[in-house]
Amino acid sequence: GQNIDQPTEMTATEGAIVQINCTYQTSGFNGLFWYQQHAGEAPTFLSYNVLDGLEEKGRFSSFLSRSKGYSYLLLKELQMKDSASYLCAVRGNQAGTALIFGKGTTLSVSS
């Protein structure tokens, strides 16, 4: 079966660092994606990992361990606008195939 797990909710304060974990069990793997989704809006792409290791992009970094079926999204220097849902998604065996999404982690950033 296909299963992607991530925490339902997290809270943090402005300026802090938060790590959102994602574990997955899928029948195929050709990349892991993180999307940000503000309430009532479309998901927007944050990061992509296909090889093990850390990908850094500004305040956001994403890590992948394929052997452990594990990823995390690291958000640094949190801002109020980072309050959103963060979706972990896995792509199957072939490039271009659909994404399998987790339920999302709702992050609330307070001042």
Place this chain on the structure above:
Amino acid sequence: GAGVSQTPSNKVTEKGKYVELRCDPISGHTALYWYRQSLGQGPEFLIYFQGTGAADDSGLPNDRFFAVRPEGSVSTLKIQRTERGDSAVYLCASSSGTHEQYFGPGTRLTVT
């Protein structure tokens, strides 16, 4: 440039009616995806087009759901005999074949 657009943004219909939801992908994107998202859940895959053909329709829940992309650009998702359980946000995404899928704003469907 223009992103993915979807119309209508909101649709309220009565149980048993037929609805059509439209998606305009980013120009030149050959891949088009339909997902639906219920409250508190991640997007759930419905169907994927590569060009004009449905490359994978394994996510369509039953034969009341159908989608077309006749000219390889605009796509229409069609739902017959709507049920209250069909209420959700229907998201469309397109891709040029590289990594990212770009999502539209969605159509919020409410079946009363």
